[in-house]
Amino acid sequence: MSILIDRNTRLLVQGITGRDGAFHTQQMVAYGTNVVGGVTPGKGGGEVHGVPVFDSVAEAVEATKANATVIYVPAPFAADAIHEAANAGVGLIVCITEGLPVRDTLAAYHKVLGLRGEKNPLGRPRLVGPNCPGLISPGQSKVGILPGHICAPGPVGVVSKSGTLTYEVVKQLTDHGLGQTTCLGIGGDPVIGTDFIDALTLFEADGRTEGIVLMGEIGGNAEEQAAQFIRRHVTKPVVAFVAGQTAPPGKRMGHAGAIISGGTGTAAEKMAAFEAAGVPVARIPSEIPGLVEELLRRRRARRANGLAKAASRSSSKATARSAARPASKSNRKLAARSAKRSNATSSGANRGRSAARNGSARRGAAKPVARAGSRAATRGRLAAASSRGGRKK
Numbered sequence: 001m002s003i004l005i006d007r008n009t010r011l012l013v014q015g016i017t018g019r020d021g022a023f024h025t026q027q028m029v030a031y032g033t034n035v036v037g038g039v040t041p042g043k044g045g046g047e048v049h050g051v052p053v054f055d056s057v058a059e060a061v062e063a064t065k066a067n068a069t070v071i072y073v074p075a076p077f078a079a080d081a082i083h084e085a086a087n088a089g090v091g092l093i094v095c096i097t098e099g100l101p102v103r104d105t106l107a108a109y110h111k112v113l114g115l116r117g118e119k120n121p122l123g124r125p126r127l128v129g130p131n132c133p134g135l136i137s138p139g140q141s142k143v144g145i146l147p148g149h150i151c152a153p154g155p156v157g158v159v160s161k162s163g164t165l166t167y168e169v170v171k172q173l174t175d176h177g178l179g180q181t182t183c184l185g186i187g188g189d190p191v192i193g194t195d196f197i198d199a200l201t202l203f204e205a206d207g208r209t210e211g212i213v214l215m216g217e218i219g220g221n222a223e224e225q226a227a228q229f230i231r232r233h234v235t236k237p238v239v240a241f242v243a244g245q246t247a248p249p250g251k252r253m254g255h256a257g258a259i260i261s262g263g264t265g266t267a268a269e270k271m272a273a274f275e276a277a278g279v280p281v282a283r284i285p286s287e288i289p290g291l292v293e294e295l296l297r298r299r300r301a302r303r304a305n306g307l308a309k310a311a312s313r314s315s316s317k318a319t320a321r322s323a324a325r326p327a328s329k330s331n332r333k334l335a336a337r338s339a340k341r342s343n344a345t346s347s348g349a350n351r352g353r354s355a356a357r358n359g360s361a362r363r364g365a366a367k368p369v370a371r372a373g374s375r376a377a378t379r380g381r382l383a384a385a386s387s388r389g390g391r392k393k
Contacts, residue, residue, distance in 0.1 A: 002137035002182045003157070003202040003209075004092055004126070005068065009141045012060050012069040012090070013038040014081045016048050020096075021072035024145055025049055028070075031148040033141045036064035057081075057088040068092035070134060070143050078130060079104035086112050086125055093193070094143050095129035105130060105191045112193060121201050127193025133163035133185035146170075146183060154179015156292060157203035159196060160215035161188040161222075165243060169215060169285050176289035178296075181209045188217060196226035204234050211237045211296050213288055214279075216270060218244035223270040231277040237295035240274040241282045242267045 011028070015021040016038025026049045029035050035051050037060040044055035054060035057069065069090045073081040078097040085093045086108075093112065112127040128135065134144010138151040145163070150171040156178050160166040163185050170183050181203075186194050196214060203209045212234070216223035223242060230238050245267040271281045280295070282288045 002140060003184070003199075003206050004128070004135060004182065005137050005141040005143055007034075007140045009068050009092075009143070010034050010036045010064060010066045011141075011143060012036065012057065012064070012066045012085075013048075013051070013072065014040075014057065014069055014085065015072035015074075016040055016051065016053060017043050017046075018072055018074075022048050024070075024072065024096075025051060027145075027148075028142050031136075031142040033143065036060075036066050039069075057084045057090065061088045061090060066090065068143060069094070071095040071097055071129075073097055075099035075101075079108045082108040082127060083111055086115055086127075089125075091124035091126070092143075093125060093127045094132070094134050095127065095193070096132065096134060096144055097129075098131035098189075100130045100189070102189070102191055105189065109191055109193055121198060122205060126198075128184070129187045129189075129193060131189045132187030132192070133166060135182060135184040136180075137182045138180055144185070146185070150174055151183060152179035153181075155181065155208065155210035155296070157181050157199075157206065157209040157212045158183040158215075159199040159203070159212070160185055161217050162215060162243060165215055165241075165285065169213060169241070169288055172286060172289050173213070173292065176293065178289055178292055181206060190220065196222050197229045200226060200229055200234055200238075204236060209236065210299065211239070211292055213239050213241075213292060215241045215243065217242060218247050218267050218270070219265045221265065224273040227270075227273040227277040227279060230274075230279055237292075237299055238279050239282060239288055239291045239295065240271075240279050241285060241288060242270045242274075245271075245283075 011033055013021055013025050013028075013035060016025055017040040021038070025035060025038065029049055029051070038048055038051050038053045039055070039057050039060050040053055041055050043053050044059070046053045052063075054063065060066060067090065069085045069092070071078055071081045071085070071094065075097055078095055078100050082093055082095055109127060112125050115125055116123045132144070133146050134142075136142040136144070136146045136148060136151055138148070139153045142148050147167060150167060152174045154173075154177075156173060158166060158170060158173070158180055160169070166183060166185050170180060173180065184194075184199055186192055186196070186199060196216070200212065200214070203212050214226060216226070223240075227240075247267070249266075274281050280291045282291055
């Protein structure tokens with residue numbers, strides 16, 4: 001399993017005929033992503049690396065049944081590309097382009113959110129970015145600019161504001177035998193379509209993800225909000241890292257949102273928020289794999305103990321129920337037949353004993369009668385003999 005993309009992803013490339021669009025289309029196709037079409041207005045009917053080109057997203061969706069799109073359109077037109085994809089019914093919109101004006105991004109964000117619904121965090125459409133590296137579900141699909149050769153399938157979900165920091169940590173995880181379900185770069189602009197809380201919600205709901213790596217940076221309060229969300233809603237182990245620990249206040253560090261302003265948004269504040277929520281914080285990226293390994297080991301041990309205890313309780317309950325449960329219908333029939341046979345045998349035996357006693361009684365009563373008859377006959381014969389003797393005299 002994975003989040004947002006998998007083998008069923010059918011991808012469009014908006015801006016496919018440009019330099020970046022054409023190059024990364026080739027990379028995505030080589031990785032195995034099902035790129036079904038590209039869009040460049042006015043260049044429909046052509047092909048780029050074997051991928052057909054259409055004049056509009058609506059036309060491409062109708063012809064290819066695409067369910068995701070990646071945008072390599074220049075910044076002045078990128079927000080319009082997001083609106084076009086949303087209007088065409090594309091479920092996942094990934095905007096790689098950087099340099100979008102905040103106002104343009106805000107309008108696109110509310111457009112997508114309005115179609116999805118505010119109370120549907122797992123629904124579609126969803127916007128990822130802008131100014132992000134995209135995402136990859138190793139061995140299944142790649143959407144964006146992440147290098148596929150450093151990733152491997154496994155149980156760890158990765159979410160990061162920084163693209164290059166994502167690559168570094170993913171490579172270290174893979175080298176330690178810790179593969180990934182999905183690696184998601186959400187971007188570092190002040191307004192983005194998918195934030196840490198969205199990503200945590202998706203990973204928490206994913207049955208394959210066992211642990212999560214979250215990489216934030218200075219500026220804003222997204223990390224503090226994520227820490228509170230983890231404390232209340234996330235049951236899976238999380239390891240955090242915050243970039244910009246040595247950044248001076250007031251100086252923007254790379255991303256538009258990576259700036260400490262008004263004394264807030266410092267790395268120390270964010271790290272303290274994670275630690276208060278029970279989330280281990282790596283001081284340097286190379287510490288992340290060790291922390292993940294330890295948390296996964298503990299989680300699997302607890303799960304194994306829990307399963308063993310549950311099995312023991314289930315066995316005990318089953319034994320108790322078996323002892324207390326009345327006999328089944330078939331068992332009751334067998335018991336009734338056995339009782340009937342037993343009763344029949346007992347009755348026969350009783351009748352036999354009664355008959356024997358009655359026979360004995362009759363024989364006992366017949367013997368005195370026979371003896372009395374015999375004596376009477378004897379007396380009769382004697383009397384007769386006596387009479388005959390008297391007559392002789």
